[in-house]
Amino acid sequence: MRVLLSTYGSREDVEPLVGLAARLRESGAQVRVCAPPDEDFAQRLDHIDVPLVPVGPSARALTVAAPPPSSLPERAAAVIAGQLEAVTAAAEGCDVLVATGMLPAAAGALSVAEKLGIRSVSVTFQQLTLPSPGRPPLAYPGRPFPPEVTDNRVLWGLDAESINALFGAALNTNRASIGLPPVDDVRDYVIGDRPWLATDPVLDPWQQPADLDVVQTGAWILPDRRPLPAGLEAFLAAGAPPVYVGFGSMPMLASQDAAQVAVEAVRAQGRRAVVARGWAGLAPIDDRGDCFVVGEVNQQALFGRVAAVVHHGGAGTTTTATRAGAPQVVVPQTADQPYWAGRVARLGIGVALDGPTPTTESLSAALRTALAPETRVWATAVATMIRTDGAALAAQLLLDAAGR
Structure with a gap:
């Protein structure tokens, strides 16, 4: 079986496809992933020997540019x-296409599947x-x-109207270019009859x-x-569990x-810190020895050894911290992140900050509760x-669908 996984978005959109691709390969399927051409995405896929088919501009560059x-x-x-x-080139000969990521990208990928007569899953x-x-739905900016x-x-209903106004003309113009009829309701087209929700x-x-x-399906x-870097291992061993601070693709x-x-805020609690650079480019604030800066790192291993995780509330980071049993402080920035922050607070496994701009005082208070x-x-x-x-469940469902 040949499967194409297609997305356009941040690390939170790409990382789950890495997990699914690995499971599909273990089951004997051939897999490709269409995703933005960012180096960290390519490295994650290369780690499991799955080819990246680059699509569009760098997601990181677009995020940092913050277009209006x-x-x-x-x-x-x-x-x-x-x-x-x-996607048209990558999907040739595929049995199933999985479409996710930002809504216009999913609409484009699903249109390709429709044109080629390939089974698709949203x-x-x-x-x-x-x-x-x-x-209620989330409102689009502006x-x-x-x-x-x-x-x-x-x-x-207003959400559907907004999506049609934002994306309808763009989708239907592109569909016409490959001989497909127009779509009346863009949101319904993307969601389909039986969407998958890949969350816990x-x-x-x-x-x-x-x-x-x-x-x-579950996340x-x-x-x-991957082992943690030797320097990080030495830092972890040199004292009490530190607090992790990282904002991922934000x-x-x-x-x-x-x-x-x-x-x-971490020092105010008498704790050391592990600081992840991320797309925010976080860096040491001084030369004191109570902070250790990391780049790409095995969060699954690290989160099990920290006192708390301060993060932006992306779906993947929230799930990884929850699985590790690490108390969380969520500083939500945009989109679904306030939702995940609210879920963490309601479950009693951490604290949700109110707004995207933390202060030393607000973060200190949140950490006191989390710790x-x-x-x-x-x-x-x-x-x-x-x-x-x-x-594993998603991979089996895809194999079953292809068999039918």
Whole structure:
């Protein structure tokens, strides 16, 4: 069986595909991944001997550039055009295409599958894009919902209208270029009849009753067996467990002194810090020996050995910290991150900061709660409830679908 996994987005969009690709290869399938041409994505796929088919510009460069919301339709048109070109070539001879990532990218990939007559699956790594009567949708930047509208079904109708206004022309122009008919409802087209939700049901429960037949597989995680760097091992062994601080693919544009604030807050608790550079480029604030800076690192191994994890609230980082039983402090920046921050707080396994710009005082207060013994006890208990077979289940479902 040949499978194409297609996405466009940040590390949180690519990393789950690495986990699924590894499982598919173990099952004897041939796998390719269409993703942005960023070096760290290519390295992760190279580690499992899966080829990266580059599509579009660097996700990191686009994120750091922070283009204005008004440019979204133009950027969507370029993303869809890039998908049609790259995915069409990569999908030739494939049996199944898995589409995820930002909505225009998924729409482009699904259009390719439709054109080539390939079975396709639409996947999301957070449930906020799936219409549900139990909660409202996220508003797109620059397109707020009317404050007087509170009925969730009405809000989801407005969400569909907003998506059509932002992406409809771009999608249908590109579809026409390959001989496909126009799509009337872009969101419904992308979600399809039976979308997959690749998140953990404890951390991210899909609520019933719902209007969609959702398949929740559990999170797709590649077991990471890479050793920690020798210098980091020595640092961990030299004292009490430190606090990890890292914001992943977030450039932290609203908080230019993020490293200063975080390290001072950690020191205020009498703790050492492991600071991850990430896309924010966090760096040492002085030459004191109580901080250790890391680049790409095995978070699965590291999070099990820290006192707490301070992060941005991406789906992957949240799941990894939860699986490790590490108390969390979430500093949400955008999109689904406030949702994950809220889930961490509601589960009692950490603290959600209010807003994207932490201060030394707010982060210190959050860390005091996260470092309390009772938070660690509950985080350890919740860790035992998290599924570990999400990628294996998804791989089997794809194999079964291809067999049919």
